[in-house]
Amino acid sequence: MPANRFNGFTDYGIGIGLRIPHYDHILSRQPTVDWFEIISENFLVDGGRPLEVLDRILAQYRVVQHGVALYFGSAEAPNRDHLKRLKALTRRTKTPWLSDHLCWGSVDGTYSHDLLPMPYTVAAAKRTAEKIRQVSDYLELPIAVENVSSYTEFHVSEMTEWEFLTEVVERADCGILLDVNNIYVSSRNHSFNPYDYLDGVPHHRVAQMHVAGHTKFEKYILDTHDHPVIDPVWKLYAHATRLCGVTATLLEWDDKIPSFDEVHHEALKAHEFIAQAREAKIPAPRATVRARAR
Amino acid sequence: MRRFAPARVDSTARLAQLQRAMWRVVSRPLNAASRTQRRWTDGRPTAAVAAQIAKPNDRLTALERLEIYNRMYWFRVLDSLYDDCPGLRAVLGDSRFMNLAEAYLDKYPSRSFTLRNLPARLARFIREQPRLTAPHTALCSDLARFEWARIEVFDSAARPVFTIDDLLDANPKKLRLNLQPYLQLLQLDYPVDDFILAVKQREEMSRGESSNTVLAAPAVSRAKSRRPRLPPRARTHVAVHRLNGVIYFKRLEPAAYKILTAIRRGRTLEQALAAGLPRAKRPRPELARVVQDWFQNWMRLGWFCRA
Structure with a gap:
């Protein structure tokens, strides 16, 4: 959706992640970029260069916060210090929405710093949705949850990943950050059809999309964000755009980061696929019915 | 089962x-x-x-x-610690450092939402498990404290700088100064500040960052074959601070360290000076000049802030 209540009724276009190797280029050349996504946790500090750079970026660009440590899916309660710092940062950045992952990663106050996969059960969806609501209420912002790449599946799962995603966002009444590359990676690792996934999520809740590169190993694919986006992922992106409408899109490139121009050029390829989707006539997204009964 | x-x-x-x-x-x-x-x-x-x-x-x-x-x-947590601890790596070598890091993270896994805080308890762990760093435990403990201080200095808060105008109407007997939250004061058993600089220089050379490319090539092989000489034991006082986003280390005389530490603890200026200069060995006029120089320097560096 170009603008909806899950992305603060904004229409942001094509952005890239704000990364340290590009700071000097961005600050000195001030290139035209629709928007930057920041990793919230990199700026939850009290001062110094991170916040100085951020303030200079904010003076010129639109910024959206993307988190990696809220761990909506962890059974334990949200970390209050984390939330307090996050709220202060949202005041600074004026982010129209805030995203984090549909995963868990902390246990009894110990952090994995990883995005661990959820068991797809109704009980897990209820707990996750409850936490998303708590965080959204506290931050007074729309939340979008991102589907993660995963490498394992649980015996206890009762539904597909896209059914679980639907269950969570409907219960939380929140948005989706649809990571098309993650759908591709997980579809290869777990042998499902990525188009079934795209067809099965509530399209009207999609607040933002991610595209990225990955690394293929002999028996699985890892979500490494260190390559250009491959064609099958761009095709999925075009299909997602047909289903959801032209949506704020961000290219993630987090390792072996090339020049700013190369990253930005890769991100702007999205326009080609948006054009393809437009030619195919984008229908208005329908409100998808909850996949499973409460 | x-x-x-x-x-x-x-x-x-x-x-x-x-x-x-x-x-x-x-x-x-x-x-x-x-x-x-x-x-x-x-x-x-x-x-x-x-x-x-x-x-x-x-x-x-x-x-x-x-x-x-x-x-x-x-791989993620070890990589993070590896990047944060170049000095410890230089003393222990990569293999022993990795053993230390793994044992540390096994006992003290991350309790923070950010990897930034991963080394926060490393100095304590080194003291608890001296065999992992023997015979350099004291040096490694100092390095872990110093490397953690650098992280703290990098992104801790800075408050508005205290100026001479703020002294107007101040009662000298009750005057309390405040130090910038980012300023770190360390009393060490080894001059690890110099050691860290040597390590950094060696790493820059091994990355080919020398401005002289002709000399850079042979420097790489020399740098890789030698670690910097380990520092001899010597009581050292250092302030780790930042200026325009860059981290600096500044040696302090013991008396200056005591004065600053007392200020940090909330003592009045008079009490802080008394703590640092209980029995002055220098002639009074010379001492007054030295202390005045210290304070002027600290003011210039912006170490004092408003409450």
């Missing part, structure tokens, strides 16, 4: 049980080949434990699927 993970997740309590079970597998130290240990803590095959949590697929067993997370966890 005793169940390691719940057979279903129909409540938050069972979700927590499953997550604890998976976390135990993911956070268990890797074996010497950087793979998941093949035996669980109670002697049964780890594959049997993994099979209670995860499903296999047509390419990978349950254990192999969980092993991906086990390896990613350790």
